Amino acid sequence: MSLRNRVAALVTVLIVAVAGAGAYVWKVRRDQARTVAAAPPVPPGADLATVRAQPHLVFRSTALGAGYGKVAVVPLTAPDGPRTLTPASCERVYATAADAICLSAERGLVTTYQARLLGPSWTTVRDLPLTGIPSRARLSRDGTLAATTTFVFGDSYANPGQFSTRTVVARVDGEVVGDIEKFTLTVDGRVVTASDKNLWGVTFLDDDRFYATAASGARTWLVEGSLSARTVTALHGDVECPSLSPDRTRVAFKKHGDLPAGKWRLAVYDLRTGAETLLAETRSVDDQVEWLDDRTVVYGLPRETAGTASSDVWRVPADGTGEPQLLIHDAWSPAVVRGEEGS
Amino acid sequence: MYVTIRDRPADGIGPTAGKVSATVLLLGTVSLLTDVSSEMVASVLPLYLTATVGLSPVAYGFLDGVYQGVSAFLRIAGGYAGDRGGQPKWVAVVGYGASAISRIAMLAATGFAAITAVVTADRLGKGLRTAPRDALIAEASDPAMLGRAFGVHRALDTIGAALGPLVAFALLWSVPGSYDSIFVVSFAFAVVGVAVLVLFVPNLRTTAPSTRTGLRRVLREVGGRRLRRPLIAAGVLGLLTVGDGFLYLALQERDDVAAVYFPLLYVGTNIAYLALAVPMGRLADRFGRARVLVAGHGALLACYLLGALPSGGPGLTLAVLLLLGVFYAATDGVLPALVSPLVPAETRGSGIAAAQTVVVLARFASSLTFGVLWAVRGPAVSLLLFAALLAVAIPVAAWLLRGAEASR
Numbered sequence: 187m188s189l190r191n192r193v194a195a196l197v198t199v200l201i202v203a204v205a206g207a208g209a210y211v212w213k214v215r216r217d218q219a220r221t222v223a224a225a226p227p228v229p230p231g232a233d234l235a236t237v238r239a240q241p242h243l244v245f246r247s248t249a250l251g252a253g254y255g256k257v258a259v260v261p262l263t264a265p266d267g268p269r270t271l272t273p274a275s276c277e278r279v280y281a282t283a284a285d286a287i288c289l290s291a292e293r294g295l296v297t298t299y300q301a302r303l304l305g306p307s308w309t310t311v312r313d314l315p316l317t318g319i320p321s322r323a324r325l326s327r328d329g330t331l332a333a334t335t336t337f338v339f340g341d342s343y344a345n346p347g348q349f350s351t352r353t354v355v356a357r358v359d360g361e362v363v364g365d366i367e368k369f370t371l372t373v374d375g376r377v378v379t380a381s382d383k384n385l386w387g388v389t390f391l392d393d394d395r396f397y398a399t400a401a402s403g404a405r406t407w408l409v410e411g412s413l414s415a416r417t418v419t420a421l422h423g424d425v426e427c428p429s430l431s432p433d434r435t436r437v438a439f440k441k442h443g444d445l446p447a448g449k450w451r452l453a454v455y456d457l458r459t460g461a462e463t464l465l466a467e468t469r470s471v472d473d474q475v476e477w478l479d480d481r482t483v484v485y486g487l488p489r490e491t492a493g494t495a496s497s498d499v500w501r502v503p504a505d506g507t508g509e510p511q512l513l514i515h516d517a518w519s520p521a522v523v524r525g526e527e528g529s
Numbered sequence: 530m531y532v533t534i535r536d537r538p539a540d541g542i543g544p545t546a547g548k549v550s551a552t553v554l555l556l557g558t559v560s561l562l563t564d565v566s567s568e569m570v571a572s573v574l575p576l577y578l579t580a581t582v583g584l585s586p587v588a589y590g591f592l593d594g595v596y597q598g599v600s601a602f603l604r605i606a607g608g609y610a611g612d613r614g615g616q617p618k619w620v621a622v623v624g625y626g627a628s629a630i631s632r633i634a635m636l637a638a639t640g641f642a643a644i645t646a647v648v649t650a651d652r653l654g655k656g657l658r659t660a661p662r663d664a665l666i667a668e669a670s671d672p673a674m675l676g677r678a679f680g681v682h683r684a685l686d687t688i689g690a691a692l693g694p695l696v697a698f699a700l701l702w703s704v705p706g707s708y709d710s711i712f713v714v715s716f717a718f719a720v721v722g723v724a725v726l727v728l729f730v731p732n733l734r735t736t737a738p739s740t741r742t743g744l745r746r747v748l749r750e751v752g753g754r755r756l757r758r759p760l761i762a763a764g765v766l767g768l769l770t771v772g773d774g775f776l777y778l779a780l781q782e783r784d785d786v787a788a789v790y791f792p793l794l795y796v797g798t799n800i801a802y803l804a805l806a807v808p809m810g811r812l813a814d815r816f817g818r819a820r821v822l823v824a825g826h827g828a829l830l831a832c833y834l835l836g837a838l839p840s841g842g843p844g845l846t847l848a849v850l851l852l853l854g855v856f857y858a859a860t861d862g863v864l865p866a867l868v869s870p871l872v873p874a875e876t877r878g879s880g881i882a883a884a885q886t887v888v889v890l891a892r893f894a895s896s897l898t899f900g901v902l903w904a905v906r907g908p909a910v911s912l913l914l915f916a917a918l919l920a921v922a923i924p925v926a927a928w929l930l931r932g933a934e935a936s937r
Contacts, residue, residue: 200721207714210710211704211707218704218705218707
């Protein structure tokens with residue numbers, strides 16, 4: 187081929203590539219804009235203070251439009267009704283009556299992430315230590331302890347993509363209690379020191395004790411930990427992202443079982459009897475579930491329609507009966523605030 | 530500390546004047562476009578897998594380690610395939626093509642198995658193309674300017690790697706949550722890269738059309754006297770090269786600055802690498818490639834020592850990033866420049882592949898060892914131990930490499 191023909195061929199490829207990719211992105215943009223335009227306007231809810239004064243749900247609103255990514259609040263009595271948007275934007279949020287923890291992304295040359303503690307007016311009170319891609323965030327019941335889990339990945343020219351988690355517990359006044367990965371992990375009476383040890387998904391029992399996931403090799407466990415003793419001890423196998431029930435007798439979690447890789451099933455483990463109950467939700471849930479009350483759990487699920495970035499919050503009974511029901515449209519990362527609770 | 534490397538690279542031909550060949554610039558452009566494409570996807574992949582697909586990152590990391598091994602062996606296959614047909618270009622085309630196709634396949638891949646397969650196809654493509662491409666660079670370059678040629682190629686490659694995340698996040702800003710758009714645009718970049726390769730990179734033949742380089746010939750050359758000592762040296766140094774991920778983790782363990790700006794550490798190293806790739810290549814051409822390669826490991830040794838200090842700060846963190854950039858600039862492109870003249874043109878791809886594979890596998894073994902050591906003894910003691918071993922290995926490697934450049 188002559189140089190002229192080759193240049194012509196390259197220009198053709200270039201035009202097709204630019205036009206093709208450009209058209210694709212343009213179409214996605216147009217579809218997104220249409221969805222926004224076609225979506226019924228989100229009726230604004232009551233003012234924040236009113237909603238916050240009653241038992242309510244806090245979540246990330248994923249309805250396309252101006253409020254996308256904003257934290258929203260709805261009363262427990264009308265979860266899918268009008269939502270009240272807060273000024274905060276978070277990838278993941280968790281809240282108590284006192285305060286909220288917000289994981290957010292700053293996109294740029296490299297994306298960095300922040301964990302911020304938000305006060306009653308939803309403005310930043312304090313930045314909490316955070317490294318990597320945020321995955322889970324929880325506050326203790328009295329709102330004095332915060333736990334964040336992030337994925338830290340050490341890239342390298344020789345062996346990229348090594349992933350590990352980092353889970354840090356801090357007091358909301360800023361004092362770091364510790365990286366629980368450094369706590370002593372005991373499984374069946376033996377201390378696990380493997381370098382692939384990972385811990386994530388904290389749920390607090392009180393000001394000292396907590397539950398979390400521990401993993402090493404291909405195995406995961408429910409662990410009970412103590413912040414003062416700096417120990418975590420395995421209670422039960424195949425448990426990820428536990429969440430303690432309001433009456434503190436059970437943990438809801440996601441279980442891998444013999445499902446295909448990357449799929450999980452929701453289950454509940456009774457801390458007193460050791461009994462495990464599979465829930466009626468059969469779709470794969472990758473979320474740290476939240477308890478609506480002592481009988482019901484709620485969780486986020488990505489919408490299965492192709493091309494949407496949206497997700498919904500669902501509810502299912504915690505005893506294995508019934509069937510999942512949609513709780514909130516266009517929502518993610520739910521937190522239930524039932525009002526004043528003993529700590 | 531260093532044993533003098535007596536032998537100098539070809540004196541006489543002044544390594545000062547002259548430009549890098551157009552083929553090297555073209556191959557650099559191909560790498561730039563391909564790296565924009567691959568880094569676009571790589572920078573959003575963790576988010577995509579965890580936020581949209583719901584994959585366990587721990588499982589992903591584990592699988593990734595396994596496939597690194599596969600990629601390393603395919604590198605030898607790629608080098609050999611290029612040598613056997615005497616047409617490394619077309620083997621490189623297959624490698625770049627496989628990675629390009631893997632981008633568009635991401636659109637359809639939703640399950641864990643499918644995504645693993647797609648990511649693997651990308652890695653296999655990378656494994657396949659590297660050695661024949663480096664053989665082409667060597668073939669197209671003045672032997673006295675090999676270090677510079679590889680430096681220019683690696684610098685262009687790094688520019689692509691730096692642009693990729695920018696493009697990806699500009700896109701995500703424009704079309705929120707549309708990972709599909711990222712895969713489509715990434716595919717477009719990769720296709721243009723392959724087109725530049727196919728249309729403009731000359732099909733440099735490394736052998737006469739009639740001869741076929743047999744496996745026995747390749748084995749004789751690769752295992753032969755001239756390559757044996759450099760391969761052992763590269764292996765010994767590789768065994769003491771801790772993945773930079775571990776160094777970053779060590780920095781952030783002691784240092785709040787490093788912890789908060791953790792993702793920026795890679796950028797820092799990349800900038801240093803980008804700035805130094807060409808100067809280091811020229812330095813290698815002038816003062817000896819073996820010498821620069823060995824001295825680069827001195828910079829790595831300094832990184833270990835700085836990383837092992839009980840407390841850090843922004844200055845020390847920056848110093849480590851700079852030294853790490855020096856290390857990559859003094860080794861990544863210099864190694865093929867060192868190895869290329871040691872093997873005849875007909876087996877050059879295999880020779881380069883052998884050296885790179887030895888390094889990759891040795892570094893993989895090193896990271897596994899270091900990970901275990903870290904868990905038992907903590908970062909500081911582990912780094913000091915590796916530093917002590919590297920301090921012994923550097924003069925040994927210098928001794929092993931002392932004849933490497935004389936026999937050219």
